[in-house]
Amino acid sequence: MVERLRGDVAIVGAGVAGLYSAAILGSMGWRVILVESKSGSEIGNKVCGDAIGVHHFKELNLEVPPSVIDHEYSGVVVYAHSLKHSVIVPGEGVSVNRLKFGQWLLKQALDLGVKLLDRHSLLDVRVGERGVESIRAREVGGRVVEIEAKAFIDASGAKPAIRSKVPLEWPVSERPYTTDFNLAYREVVELSKPVEWLDVNYAAIILDTRVAPGGYWWVFPKSKDGLIVNTGLGVVWSSGNNPRLNYEKYVKQVFQGRVLHAGGGLVPTRRPLPTLVWRNLVVIGDAAYTVNPVHGGGIGSSMLSAAIASKHLNSALESGVVDENSLWQVNVDYMRAYGAKQARLDVLRMYMQKLSNEDYEWIIRNKIVSGGDVYELGTRGDLAERVVHSLSSLIKLLGRPSLLNELRVVRSYMKRISELYTEQYPQTPRELKAWISRVESLIEEYARQIGYERGEIVKW
C-alpha cells in the first residue's frame, strides 16, 4: 500500500543545498518534507575536496561552528605540471568536515520542524496541469510514499532526480553535454610522512593535462601537521579518462599512507541552467549547475542558490500562486549574484581545456598572470585588464602573439555572455525561449572559433 504525505514544500536531496533550503523554509513556518536516499547519520558524507573560501559563509551570514572546520588556509598555490613554477592566490579558506557540516545543517532543519524521509529514493514524478502534482519515493526495503506539496525543490545533485523526469518542454529539463562535467575521484589519506613540497597553509592545485585532462589534480591539507590530506583529480567527462585509474597511476604514489575515505563524483563545470524555476518546481545546487566552472567549487554557491530560491518561494507561497511568473525573481537574483560570473568563467573554462602543459608552464613561469589576477578572476570572473592590455607587449616580446589574440577572443566572448546573463536576462518567462537561443548561438559560435568540441548530449 502507498502511504500518502502532504506538505507545503517537498525537497529531494539533503546535500548542502537541500538542507539549507529546508532550514530556511522551516524557519519561515512552512511544512517541509525532505527526501534523501542516504541514512540520516550519513547525511553530509559527500565526496568532495572540502575546500571553501571563507567569503561564502560571510556572504550568507552563516556562523559556522569551529567544530565543523578541519583546517584553515591562507590561499591557494597553483602549480604548473613540473611543480617548479607556481603562483600564489591569496584568500582565506577552510577545509570543512563535510559530514559534521551536513549533520550541523540537518540538526537545524530538524529543530525547525522539517520532516526527514531518509533512506528514501525518488521513484517517479506525477505532472499535471499545475506542474508537479506529487512525487513518489521508495524506502530501502520496500515502502512507497507519495508526497503532495504546493512546491517541489530538486536539490538532488549533479545527476538531477526530479528535473530529469519532467516534460522536455519545461526549460528546467535542459540536457547537458559531456563536456559540461568533470568526473572526479579523491582520497582522504593519513600520510606516513609529510610531503616535502607541500605547504600546509595552502590548498594546492596542479595543472597537468596528462594526469587530469580538462581538470586539475589537487592536494588540500586537512591537518596542521600536514599528515592528513584530501587529494584527487578531475577529468572532463568527454576525455574518456577514468579519474580513479589516473589517480592510481599518477597521484597515489605521492601520497602513501592509510586511506581514510575514497570515492568519486560528478562535478558540473558550466554556466547555470537557463532557469532555476518552472511551474511549481525549483532547482538548486548542483542540480541547477551552480558550481564555479573553473575551480569546481560548489558548496558556497549551492547554498547561495538555496537562500535566493527559498526567499522568493516564501513570497510565492504566501501569495498562493507558485509558478514561473511568481518565482521569476529567483533567476534574476541568482544570475546577478553568481550566474553571470559562472557564464563568464564557462567561456574561460572552455578555452583553458584546450591549453597544453607547455602553455600552462609558460604562462606561470613568465608570470603572465599574478596571484592577484587569479584572485580577481575567482571572485569577479573577469579576465583582468592587466593580462590582456598591459601585458600585451610582454606576451609579444616573449614570442607568443597567438596567445594574446586568443586571450582577446576569450575576453570578448566573456563580455558578450556576461551581458546576456545580466542586463539582457529575460525579465519574464515569456522571453526565455528566445534568450536560450541567443545563448546557444553564442556558445556554438565561440566553440567553433576556438575549435572546441562540445561532446555528446547526456541522456538521463
Ligand SMILES: Cc1cc2nc3c(=O)[nH]c(=O)nc-3n(C[C@H](O)[C@H](O)[C@H](O)COP(=O)(O)OP(=O)(O)OC[C@H]3O[C@@H](n4cnc5c(N)ncnc54)[C@H](O)[C@@H]3O)c2cc1C
Ligand atoms: C570530487 C569532488 C570534489 C569537490 N570539491 C569541492 C571543493 O573542494 N569545494 C567546493 O566548494 N565544492 C567541491 N565540490 C562540489 C561540491 O561538493 C558540490 O557543488 C556541492 O556539494 C553540491 O551540493 P548539492 O546539495 O547541490 O548536491 P549534493 O551534495 O550532491 O547533494 C545531493 C543529495 O541528493 C541525494 N539524492 C540524489 N538523488 C536522489 C534521489 N533520487 N532520491 C533521494 N535523494 C537523492 C544525494 O544522496 C545527496 O545527498 C566537489 C565535488 C566533487 C564530486
